[in-house]
Amino acid sequence: MSFTTKFLGATAALALTAGAAWADGPAIIYDLGGKFDKSFNESAYNGAQRWAEETGEEFAEFEITSDAQREQAIRRFAEAGNNPIVMAGFSWGTPLEAAAADYPDTNFVIIDAAVDAPNIRSVVFNEHEGSYLVGMLAAAASETDTVSFVGGMDIPLIRKFGCGYAQGVKAVNPDATVISNMTGTTPSAWNDPVKGSELTLSQISQGSDVVFAAAGGTGIGVLQTAADEGILSIGVDSNQNYLHSGQVLTSMVKRVDNAVYDAFAAGENVEVGLNVMGVENEGVAYSLDEHNEELITDEMKAMVEEASAQMASGELEVHDYMSDETCPAIDF
Amino acid sequence: MDFFTFVQLGDASVRMAIPLLLACLAGLFSERAGIFDIGLEGKMLAAAFLAAAVSLVSGNAWVGLLAGIGISIALSLIHGLASITFRGNQLISGVAINFFAAGLTVVVAQGWFAQGGRTPSLPKDARFNGIDFPGALTRVRDKMQADPWAQFYSEFISGHSILVYLGLLTVPLSWWVLYRTRFGLRLRAVGEAPEAVDTAGISVVRLRYTAVIIAGVLCGVAGAYLSTAVQAGFTKDMTANRGFIALAALIFAKWRPWYALGACLLFGLFFAIDNRFQNIQLEVIWIMTGLFAAAAAMTLYALRRERIDLIVLGGLSAVLVFVGLATWIGAMDEAIGATAALFETVKVPSQLIQSLPYLFVVVVLAGFVGKAIPPRAGGQPYVKER
Numbered sequence: 001m002s003f004t005t006k007f008l009g010a011t012a013a014l015a016l017t018a019g020a021a022w023a024d025g026p027a028i029i030y031d032l033g034g035k036f037d038k039s040f041n042e043s044a045y046n047g048a049q050r051w052a053e054e055t056g057e058e059f060a061e062f063e064i065t066s067d068a069q070r071e072q073a074i075r076r077f078a079e080a081g082n083n084p085i086v087m088a089g090f091s092w093g094t095p096l097e098a099a100a101a102d103y104p105d106t107n108f109v110i111i112d113a114a115v116d117a118p119n120i121r122s123v124v125f126n127e128h129e130g131s132y133l134v135g136m137l138a139a140a141a142s143e144t145d146t147v148s149f150v151g152g153m154d155i156p157l158i159r160k161f162g163c164g165y166a167q168g169v170k171a172v173n174p175d176a177t178v179i180s181n182m183t184g185t186t187p188s189a190w191n192d193p194v195k196g197s198e199l200t201l202s203q204i205s206q207g208s209d210v211v212f213a214a215a216g217g218t219g220i221g222v223l224q225t226a227a228d229e230g231i232l233s234i235g236v237d238s239n240q241n242y243l244h245s246g247q248v249l250t251s252m253v254k255r256v257d258n259a260v261y262d263a264f265a266a267g268e269n270v271e272v273g274l275n276v277m278g279v280e281n282e283g284v285a286y287s288l289d290e291h292n293e294e295l296i297t298d299e300m301k302a303m304v305e306e307a308s309a310q311m312a313s314g315e316l317e318v319h320d321y322m323s324d325e326t327c328p329a330i331d332f
Numbered sequence: 333m334d335f336f337t338f339v340q341l342g343d344a345s346v347r348m349a350i351p352l353l354l355a356c357l358a359g360l361f362s363e364r365a366g367i368f369d370i371g372l373e374g375k376m377l378a379a380a381f382l383a384a385a386v387s388l389v390s391g392n393a394w395v396g397l398l399a400g401i402g403i404s405i406a407l408s409l410i411h412g413l414a415s416i417t418f419r420g421n422q423l424i425s426g427v428a429i430n431f432f433a434a435g436l437t438v439v440v441a442q443g444w445f446a447q448g449g450r451t452p453s454l455p456k457d458a459r460f461n462g463i464d465f466p467g468a469l470t471r472v473r474d475k476m477q478a479d480p481w482a483q484f485y486s487e488f489i490s491g492h493s494i495l496v497y498l499g500l501l502t503v504p505l506s507w508w509v510l511y512r513t514r515f516g517l518r519l520r521a522v523g524e525a526p527e528a529v530d531t532a533g534i535s536v537v538r539l540r541y542t543a544v545i546i547a548g549v550l551c552g553v554a555g556a557y558l559s560t561a562v563q564a565g566f567t568k569d570m571t572a573n574r575g576f577i578a579l580a581a582l583i584f585a586k587w588r589p590w591y592a593l594g595a596c597l598l599f600g601l602f603f604a605i606d607n608r609f610q611n612i613q614l615e616v617i618w619i620m621t622g623l624f625a626a627a628a629a630m631t632l633y634a635l636r637r638e639r640i641d642l643i644v645l646g647g648l649s650a651v652l653v654f655v656g657l658a659t660w661i662g663a664m665d666e667a668i669g670a671t672a673a674l675f676e677t678v679k680v681p682s683q684l685i686q687s688l689p690y691l692f693v694v695v696v697l698a699g700f701v702g703k704a705i706p707p708r709a710g711g712q713p714y715v716k717e718r
Contacts, residue, residue, distance in 0.1 A: 034568060036449070036450065154682065181607075182682060184686065185682075185683055185686065188569075188572065191567065191569060191570075191572075192572055193563055193567055193570065194558065194562055194563060195572075195607065197562065197563065198344060198347075198348070198603075198604070198607040199607050201340075201344070201472070202340070202344070202607055202608045204472045205336070205337075205340050207476075217567055217568075220453075220567065221563060224453065224563065224564050229471065229472060230471060243453070331679065
């Protein structure tokens, strides 16, 4: 046995024991937008961070850089013994389905997609309800009766945002025009602020004076251009009002942080199955803070609060694009 | 579609074309001197990052621009060192620069600003803002109500950042340098026949280094334009493959400055169309005419080439014809009769619009561009004869 073999053997043994020793506690894997996208992934990170600060414990995390890493990342954490493993983003659905069955003792949590397996908790949000609320605000704030929507990648989930938004707009102003654009059809559409700017400029020239961006990192460019051109914008996922104080009308907040926090707090025995977060359990909401309080009048506030209450009681039902892939208010 | 729409399309084309144009001219100088440069993307990205970071800290966009140019030149010199001095493989060195920039920008940005590989948003006075000429309208909503001349003046002529005007000026400047100066003659010669230049007693190494440094300056401006003029800050991978599109434009332009302007504006126009007309409504007959024309052009092109081209492009043409017919048949459900279906208005699928730039390039290449011949000594390190 040569020295090299011994050395390699020793290293491998060390790596194995080290892996076993370090691996405990929960793990979170972010989607392609990256941990600090000021939006969806950042919200997930904030939830994990809040849990870490409150409990003083640590969590493992990973930012993928390409689609090819997905299944590998899941397996790595599962084999290292992390439990539960939280995945932020609908794109995790397929790789998780493939990997989860091999690790029956590990619980997985997927946000934004529903995967049916005995060890998976699927958290989905009623984005159409939150988008409906911000759509109402957009219609009330618009002076040109034209508002617009910039989506990221053209997928049913993003159309669900757009559809809810359009329904909210039409509820307040049936004659309003809603312009809708998608950034692209590949995952790079989440990270193209330059194209987001161009789409916004084109929408402004078609008369839009409120633009809602549901496009991850691309939304940064949308909000920037809206601020530069003096129109209002609506942020998404995280509260983005502070990005351009006084020029962001509101944000459609998706409490991804709560979803992550709850999963981490429940620990290894996290409840599996489908978990829907909507307006009634404060999973989605519109944001109101010091940056936009001057933009939201009392009437607007009363109108949205009423709609929220009606949604919670079931009196008002917003059409979900993903239920039948059609939208009554807008043609994609 | 009114006049203002056309003006805006032109305006957006120029805006989208400038980074391509600068990168394309950078590639032109480098490749004309015999150094292939697929590291344009990486140099732009590094420049975009450093320009944004330095503008943010110093509060001055010009200082940021200088920093961007600086890092881009530094990367060019690495490329030069590898491919001129050490006579390494130019493609590998270029790929290395791309990977290096893609990774390092994010890591350094995370280290400096801790915002996940992006810089914070730049304040207004640390950016290259649009220059409004006297009497020009600034808000889009005001421009829409103005008369055509005011629209053209305010939207197309005025309102760009200084880098756009400078970028357009580099085209005649490059032409003049390449075709009307002694330096330009030598630069072109060193890419065609370096041994002849060497025989005349002129240093090949020095000329080639000068060329890659010029390429570095131009890439630096392109990167700074993206992060401090178009956008307000750096985001991960923000160049979005523009460096590679610039290389395609360079071949399309047959390594000539004025053609490069045309090629980049054409690409800019395609992107502008893609951004602007995602929800275009057209009568079925127009969609079919367009698709069939594209299919016919591609097939004709492929027939002149080899069998593999015929298989690939012929297949693509068949798909286009199929899409056209499917649109027609789809419209028949709503209209009565096949003829009426031809005049039914349907929404053009956004995927089709997004693929237009690439389809158009094939069509234009087939019809209007002859054979593109690269500089003869391109890609080969020069070894002095002893």
